[in-house]
């Protein structure tokens with residue numbers, strides 16, 4: 001019955017409605033006879049809660065619905081500074097759950113004004129990631145599929161130029177910090193208004209062995225600093241430990257490929273994701289999926305080594321899933337796969353191999 005109602009509904013036009021229906025696709029529908037109203041239905045402990053919200057409710061409406069649905073919010077009190085094989089979950093959720101991760105900027109929120117000097121920073125609080133959250137039933141050999149639904153940033157972020165940080169760090173003689181205003185659509189840097197494009201710098205699962213600092217990317221994900229990890233994209237992460245153990249942080253309101261000075265617009269943010277267990281989808285390292293492309297992400301000590309690992313994952317995918325010969329897959333990649341530099345500044349360097357979805361007969365799920 002509810003399904004029939006949903007099918008007959010018009011697409012919402014108001015952006016707040018769009019956001020609510022993305023966050024709660026099973027709970028919302030739009031009645032064409034009552035334009036401007038959102039109908040919301042949620043079953044909770046055998047009670048059905050129904051609500052009608054006006055378009056004008058906007059962010060407040062979203063927060064209200066989040067609370068009604070008891071969407072789990074992981075507060076920034078739960079942070080890790082390394083992804084470790086032995087870390088313990090702060091919460092366990094069922095596959096298909098929506099979770100909000102409240103994240104702190106990469107400097108631990110310590111730079112609040114441009115006079116903040118770097119030697120005043122507590123470096124033990126740098127590069128926090130919020131979590132980890134276990135996904136019930138996830139076992140080594142599965143993958144997690146993390147749909148990135150929404151990234152709501154703080155109203156300001158921080159940029160840095162620091163001696164020996166980034167690819168021209170040897171040219172920086174004195175450090176400087178800049179507080180950058182983040183608006184609804186733009187980020188203001190000096191006289192320039194840049195598009196606001198929030199992305200997740202650090203996202204990953206528990207590694208196979210040992211412990212990887214949050215500032216370092218590796219096969220488990222971590223500090224990949226890849227600008228395609230943004231709202232509307234999904235990321236598949238390998239599960240190496242029971243529950244997978246998902247954590248994330250280091251949002252950048254803007255960043256270009258390379259992250260040349262070692263920083264994006266570093267900001268705190270609330271990240272809303274829906275997380276699924278994908279049984280038996282054994283991947284070696286992360287895959288990003290967007291409407292247009294599938295991207296294999298790899299990190300290594302050199303760009304060449306990272307590029308080789310990323311390309312191998314795409315070629316192997318084409319061999320295994322599309323049944324191409326190795327040589328055909330390899331040649332196809334030379335024609336249609338763009339090799340992009342994600343970042344050049346972390347302890348390992350990150351490259352992504354980008355295959356347009358049009359070359360897959362069965363595009364990967366977003």
Ligand SMILES: [Zn+2]
Pocket residue numbers: 106201250251252263264266
């Ligand atoms: Zn960062």
